[in-house]
Amino acid sequence: MTSTPLSARHVRKRYRDTQALDGLDLEVTTGTVHALLGPNGAGKSTAVNVFATLTRPDAGEVRVGGHDAVRHPARVRSAIGLVGQSAALDEALHGRENLVMFGRLHGLSKTSAVRRAGELLDAFGLAEAGDRKVSGYSGGMRRRLDIAAGLVTRPQLLFLDEPTTGLDPRARHEVWEMVRQVVADGTTVLLTTQYLDEADQLADMVTVLGAGRVIAEGTPSALKSDLGGDRVIITASRPDDLARMTGVLGSAAAVDPDRLEVTVEAGPAGGGAAVVEAVRSLDSAGITVDDVLLRRPTLDEVFLHLTAPEGAAR
Template sequence: MRSRPVPTPSSGHEPRPALEAVGLRKRYRGGLALDGFDLRVEPGTVHGLLGPNGAGKTTAVRCLTTLTDLDEGTARIDGLDVRRDPAGVRERIGLVGQFHAVDDALTARQNLMLFARLSGLSRGRARTRTDALLEAFGLADAADRPVSGFSGGMRRRLDISASLVLTPAILFLDEPTTGLDPRGRATVWQAVREVAATGTTVLLTTQLLDEADQLADRVSVMDHGRVIAEGTPTELKRRLGGDRVIAGFAAADLERAAATVAGAVGSEASVDPDARTVTVEVSDGAAALAPIVRALDAADLPVDDLALRRPTLDEVFLHLTAETPAHRAAEDQEAR
């Protein structure tokens, strides 16, 4: 789907992870927001961190970016210990939080110049870097307009570009498309792809499953303050079994159709009377459609609709996670 440089092992040694967290714990008065949180992010990848509200995602990001102190555990960013060398860690990261960091009263160019100068760049280097970022994120035409007139997607692109003034080793994106419409999300997704294409490692927290499916090389599902599952989007989907064939029929034909479909593929079929559908899990994907169609034709059962569907990350998410009031209260306490 995309191509970008990923560091490879040299001399037979595994590359150092861009981010490694082991046994992180953070307690608030409402309970444990992090409870044995472990995470490893490989360099040059986009890693998605998913979880319901209160799972601890924002707390994890705040601890990893040195904004909140850890109670227990160790974390390293680009080889530097978060607790022992917070200043060094901050020099190697970029952070785009859930709320806009840019100043609405300034233009896009003035915002980026401000971030660049605060980051220690000379005026000349700041101007060069600002021009490059405006061009890279499609903001050159709007560079001298006040940010107050920007769309949500444009503001988020400007937020991301501001975090890249010094080209961080790892960029943290904490729910970057919250509140955006589909067009705004699409523009931010493209911006994330372009950042990743340069080799910058990205840790993306999100509740949008299609966002992780679109962008992430690997996904960690978080709940109860810890990671409960990890893998590529495809690997996680396989946890729910194989592909499914869903066929629609007249209500009077449902039971006979279920028996026919089940016999065609050798698997039990389920019936949804409300949706008037028969569903069967198959192991050979699209190849299963032909015998099903032949069997239905032989049984003289007309089909209203026939589709092959793969499990979605939404289904994986709902299967793996659960509501946990104690952890939700803990993260709410942090927000106060």
């Protein structure tokens, strides 16, 4: 297994007047969840289609599992699994029958397909539902079965295109656990999602796309750190305390009189140290407060900052 199951260099794809991919570079490391983020029209779906050999790029190079996606698409397809936004299941069939069907379509013998179906049903907590029709499955169960179908051939790389869209919070968490299990079992995952908390929970690396190009890349923690440090938000007990608090905490403290809040940037020492210092300083000055909150930048804030329209405040 190559250490880079997916490598893309200067990939371009145009649809009439739309430049969907404009020199895209991407490298995915084995054993990770790599999230691909971006607003609608950023090129996420086009990128997945090109990587999965569903769409031919106009220029550039894509290698999956060490194989050139243009010259050897069949080899690439044997190394990947793809779970699209819509479930590719036959609802008239049982869960087990669906997995056996996918196995047979991928060239497994009947015996191997039945064995693999049983393994996947056990692994995804669907063994008891395996002999029920998929039409009776909940949304989360269908999604888990859909992901299991993408793993029938034990792919090196699994593409998950917005796997939890439309699911309730409990079902989303079930799918998250399945994704973690998939990676623990040795499959690398490229994930596109519209949920920033999903990328924050699952991704080892995040690539943010804009207009078909990479506009930022890094771990979730690194991207959040780049946006700014931790902030300490202190809620005053009385409006009259706000002026005294800013005097103690320094002129750089930001005041929100409507919310009775004073915000202090944590600085290089980090949020924990800043909380301790602020509380000690206020206590020494005889100022009591209602609440102290350590606020870290979120991936949502990073995303909004990076994808703000040209000329908008950042």
